[in-house]
Amino acid sequence: SRARALIRDWNLDKAFINGQWCRADSRETIDVHDPATGKVIGDVPFLRTSEARRAIDAADDAFPTWSGMLAKDRAGYLKRWRDLLERYQDDLAALITLEQGKPFDQAQREVVGAIAYAEWYAEEAKRAYGQTMPATQRDRRVVVQKHPVGVVAAITPWNFPLTMVVRKCAPALAAGCTVVIKPAEDTPISALAAAKLAEMAGFPAGVFNVVTGLPTPIGEALTGDPRVRMLSFTGSTEVGKRLIVQCAPTVKKLSLELGGNAPFIVMDDADIDAAVAGAMISKFRNSGQTCVCANRIFVQDGVYDRFVEKFIAASNAQTIGNGFVPGTDLGPLINRQAVAKVERLIENAQKGGAVLHYGAERPGDGHFVRPLVMTDVALDADCFDEELFAPVAPIYRFKTEDEVVALSNRVRAGLSSYLYSRDVGRIHRIADRLETGVVGINDGTTSHEGAPFGGVKESGQGREGGHWGLDEYLEPKYLNFALG
Ligand code: ADP
Numbered sequence: 248s249r250a251r252a253l254i255r256d257w258n259l260d261k262a263f264i265n266g267q268w269c270r271a272d273s274r275e276t277i278d279v280h281d282p283a284t285g286k287v288i289g290d291v292p293f294l295r296t297s298e299a300r301r302a303i304d305a306a307d308d309a310f311p312t313w314s315g316m317l318a319k320d321r322a323g324y325l326k327r328w329r330d331l332l333e334r335y336q337d338d339l340a341a342l343i344t345l346e347q348g349k350p351f352d353q354a355q356r357e358v359v360g361a362i363a364y365a366e367w368y369a370e371e372a373k374r375a376y377g378q379t380m381p382a383t384q385r386d387r388r389v390v391v392q393k394h395p396v397g398v399v400a401a402i403t404p405w406n407f408p409l410t411m412v413v414r415k416c417a418p419a420l421a422a423g424c425t426v427v428i429k430p431a432e433d434t435p436i437s438a439l440a441a442a443k444l445a446e447m448a449g450f451p452a453g454v455f456n457v458v459t460g461l462p463t464p465i466g467e468a469l470t471g472d473p474r475v476r477m478l479s480f481t482g483s484t485e486v487g488k489r490l491i492v493q494c495a496p497t498v499k500k501l502s503l504e505l506g507g508n509a510p511f512i513v514m515d516d517a518d519i520d521a522a523v524a525g526a527m528i529s530k531f532r533n534s535g536q537t538c539v540c541a542n543r544i545f546v547q548d549g550v551y552d553r554f555v556e557k558f559i560a561a562s563n564a565q566t567i568g569n570g571f572v573p574g575t576d577l578g579p580l581i582n583r584q585a586v587a588k589v590e591r592l593i594e595n596a597q598k599g600g601a602v603l604h605y606g607a608e609r610p611g612d613g614h615f616v617r618p619l620v621m622t623d624v625a626l627d628a629d630c631f632d633e634e635l636f637a638p639v640a641p642i643y644r645f646k647t648e649d650e651v652v653a654l655s656n657r658v659r660a661g662l663s664s665y666l667y668s669r670d671v672g673r674i675h676r677i678a679d680r681l682e683t684g685v686v687g688i689n690d691g692t693t694s695h696e697g698a699p700f701g702g703v704k705e706s707g708q709g710r711e712g713g714h715w716g717l718d719e720y721l722e723p724k725y726l727n728f729a730l731g
Contacts, residue, residue, distance in 0.1 A: 250341035254289050254436060259342075262292045262459050263442040265305035266452025272297060277460065279436060282348040282579040283569045283613040291435045294460040299427070299468035302456040306398045306425040307474045309453030314395045314423035322372040325421060327448035329365035332358065332413070332441075339409060339440055344570040346434045347408050348578035348613075349533050351570055361413040361441075363696040364712075371717050372421035388728040393721040395423030396500055397476030400469035402462075402490070404482045405581050406536045408434035412441045414711050415479045415502075416455065422720035424477070427456045427469060431482075433581050435459045466490065473497045477720065480504070481538075484660065484705050502709030502719045504538070504701055506634050507662030510655035511541035512677070514648075515549040517667035518689070523557045525691030526640070529665055531565060531618065532692075534577045535638040536585075538706075539663040539685070539693065542634055544642045545651050551644050555622055562640065563606040565618045577638050579613040586614050589637035592630040596641060599625035632658055648677060656682045661704035663693060684710070 340354035430438035470493035606618035699710035
């Protein structure tokens with residue numbers, strides 16, 4: 248009800264274009280649902296190409312002034328935005344739980360993450376340093392400056408509806424870019440709340456725009472427009488590939504954070520209790536709906552039985568229900584399609600011989616999936632290659648280091664991996680060979696706003712976080728001086 252009051256008070260049923268809260272030209276809307284109940288909680292404008300173009304016009308018009316501002320002044324806006332995210336932390340968390348379903352304490356942690364990114368880039372705005380370099384001729388000087396890319400389109404997913412917006416916009420705005428955000432249609436309200444706070448922080452009109460609606464018309468308007476110089480996208484690999492194609496005719500800069508398929512490796516010498524705790528977090532956080540969630544748990548022969556027994560016990564102790572109920576570990580999945588997908592993967596694994604160990608019963612309504620551990624999963628099961636994106640944990644047994652490295656890398660994705668061992672030599676040997684952008688070592692969580700997050704192979708290109716995240720939105724320009 249706190250969230251509902253906020254939706255009303257902040258007018259979060261409108262899009263935000265050129266500093267104005269607006270409806271669709273057609274007056275059409277799209278419903279937003281609470282995934283825990285399936286009930287409609289509100290609606291947002293169903294924008295089309297014409298409104299998306301207006302947002303690009305606004306961002307394009309605002310770009311010269313915004314990019315021409317002193318970096319420390321842009322930093323000031325970002326700092327105010329950061330402080331507002333903190334002031335409304337619990338309100339924002341309630342909005343996240345309402346539209347996305349995650350337990351309230353996890354939603355609070357999501358807001359903490361958003362604050363951390365806003366803070367980092369408020370600081371980092373002032374550090375877009377260039378370089379000078381030794382010239383190759385005596386009477387020359389070479390100076391390298393960094394310039395913002397231009398108008399940025401950001402397409403964000405539903406699993407972290409607030410943090411994904413901040414993680415893209417904070418560095419883009421710090422760099423001097425203006426942004427048009429298209430949030431996921433399942434979770435547009437958190438993005439509109441971020442816009443509300445940006446308005447309160449005083450960002451000039453047109454710097455920060457949010458367009459709501461269905462993906463295709465807006466996606467095509469954003470990717471097809473030559474004034475949009477960069478696309479920053481987080482979402483599925485399938486959609487990412489389509490967007491690369493759509494961006495080709497105008498040769499946009501791309502930052503893509505696509506699907507993962509994380510291996511979670513437990514070696515014989517690991518601290519088994521720590522490995523179980525790490526696997527629980529990595530697998531079950533956000534009901535398994537993160538791109539860094541353990542998707543394949545590989546346990547070495549010597550500790551397999553011990554790990555499996557403890558992991559099943561921990562999994563069975565998970566509670567499932569509405570995220571607003573204190574003590575809930577697992578909320579619902581985002582929508583019916585997500586449930587149908589994981590049910591297909593479970594059935595496929597079971598046909599291939601997997602043994603199913605179910606935990607808590609599913610509550611009546613909503614898109615809930617019971618926590619499930621699957622053992623004796625065949626290596627050719629569909630869930631070896633596809634992301635489960637659910638609280639379902641397949642465990643595979645292996646014997647040697649070489650074997651587990653080969654298994655880990657036998658997929659197209661390469662975002663995160665996890666490794667539990669206490670042998671420093673072994674850790675380095677394996678980590679060196681894992682084809683992922685991030686390796687969690689004896690830790691089931693890896694997020695850090697100052698570190699370069701992103702993937703290799705089909706998990707995408709570019710990095711978010713730290714100075715790497717700022718660089719995504721900057722282009723070097725070198726000035727060649729003849730001194731004569
Ligand atoms: P997931 O739902 O697995 O996170 P999606 O890739 O479907 O992944 O969604 C991520 C974002 O991409 C959402 O904002 C969604 O609306 C958007 N999206 C989906 N299809 C397209 C498309 N064809 N063009 C542009 N954006 C799209």
